[in-house]
Amino acid sequence: MSSFRAYRIRATGATVQGGYETLTLDDLAPGEVVIQARYSSVNYKDALAATGTGRILRRFPLVGGVDVAGIVAESADPRFLAGDEVLVTGCGLGESHDGGYSEVVRIPGDWVLPLPDGLSLFDAMALGTAGFTAALALDRMEQNGQQPGHGPVIVTGATGGVGSIATDLFSGQGYEVVALTGKADAADYLGMLGAGTVLQRQALAMGARPLEPAQWGGAIDNAGGDTLAWLTRTVKPWGCIASIGMAGGSELHTTVMPFILRGVSVLGITSANCPMSRRQRIWRRLAGDLRPRHLEHIVSDTIDLDGLGAAFDRVLAGQHRGRIVVRINHNCG
Numbered sequence: 001m002s003s004f005r006a007y008r009i010r011a012t013g014a015t016v017q018g019g020y021e022t023l024t025l026d027d028l029a030p031g032e033v034v035i036q037a038r039y040s041s042v043n044y045k046d047a048l049a050a051t052g053t054g055r056i057l058r059r060f061p062l063v064g065g066v067d068v069a070g071i072v073a074e075s076a077d078p079r080f081l082a083g084d085e086v087l088v089t090g091c092g093l094g095e096s097h098d099g100g101y102s103e104v105v106r107i108p109g110d111w112v113l114p115l116p117d118g119l120s121l122f123d124a125m126a127l128g129t130a131g132f133t134a135a136l137a138l139d140r141m142e143q144n145g146q147q148p149g150h151g152p153v154i155v156t157g158a159t160g161g162v163g164s165i166a167t168d169l170f171s172g173q174g175y176e177v178v179a180l181t182g183k184a185d186a187a188d189y190l191g192m193l194g195a196g197t198v199l200q201r202q203a204l205a206m207g208a209r210p211l212e213p214a215q216w217g218g219a220i221d222n223a224g225g226d227t228l229a230w231l232t233r234t235v236k237p238w239g240c241i242a243s244i245g246m247a248g249g250s251e252l253h254t255t256v257m258p259f260i261l262r263g264v265s266v267l268g269i270t271s272a273n274c275p276m277s278r279r280q281r282i283w284r285r286l287a288g289d290l291r292p293r294h295l296e297h298i299v300s301d302t303i304d305l306d307g308l309g310a311a312f313d314r315v316l317a318g319q320h321r322g323r324i325v326v327r328i329n330h331n332c333g
Ligand SMILES: NC(=O)c1ccc[n+]([C@@H]2O[C@H](COP(=O)([O-])OP(=O)(O)OC[C@H]3O[C@@H](n4cnc5c(N)ncnc54)[C@H](OP(=O)(O)O)[C@@H]3O)[C@@H](O)[C@H]2O)c1
Pocket: 042, 043, 044, 045, 129, 130, 133, 156, 157, 158, 159, 160, 161, 162, 163, 180, 181, 182, 183, 201, 222, 223, 227, 243, 244, 245, 246, 247, 248, 249, 269, 270, 271, 272, 315, 316, 318, 319, 320, 321, 322
């Protein structure tokens, strides 16, 4: 562990670029728990951060990767012992604190979760931030009264990481799922995950009235922008919209009509700073009643650290499907 390999992001003037470096523990941000990483994953945010396409990183240089799963190597936190299997998602990892794209990761103990029974380290990263976020959205919607009998739940950006897992989770919970995608050839994949109907984003007539005919019992939105505005106008009375992403835009132009005439709720979903007690409960659910039924099909690629650059390009071009797992340590199978 004296030196190890990591994918570190640097800024030179306005140019942000990631590359492979050999580091020692002293190069990493402080923390009580040192983890030998086994797997990480590629999220949209990782691609934005590593390429500078989005202003994600709070300091440079920084090791990328918002997710990690691995084995505790040493711990000054009595809650963790060498040999424990653990995972971390969000909490500033790969954003303000050196992240998961590294053979060795050092993290504050307060961010570390024991691997829930029933999940492998690989499963945990197949889910990663995307799976945690999809489950957090479902949980929040349930707490706000969403039920399958309310009507179909529409999932936007359906072939992405969050979208694929949300499609699987909601159909597994008995919801009728409508998948909205920009990919012409995704119907079989989304149908296999549990979508009853697949709609093409390009063929959508969104209308412009403050209220359009109410069609959806609820919505999982990864797109933002015009798509989220359209959802506010088309969700049925008392339905919930989980606002998760902005793959299509960060602005929201709508009126108060959906809120005051239909009681529609827009629920903000933020995974990175989710409180620990809720985080633990959601991960337990992901290993239990919410465990996706098609996780092996949702993982489209398992890459090594060397494959990160190409993976970021595919994610930013909207060309990939499902989840990309990063195998950090070559001895981990
Ligand atoms: N709030 C949180 O805590 C949180 C957590 C995780 C992710 N996110 C955000 O949620 C979004 C999805 O994350 P992810 O990891 O699932 O990303 P991802 O795997 O890259 O999926 C994004 C999907 O969005 C769709 N898309 C691409 N361009 C679009 C456009 N112009 N308009 C509408 N849809 C478009 C594509 O799916 P189709 O081709 O099927 O349409 C794409 O696969 C991102 O914006 C991400 O930053 C937020």
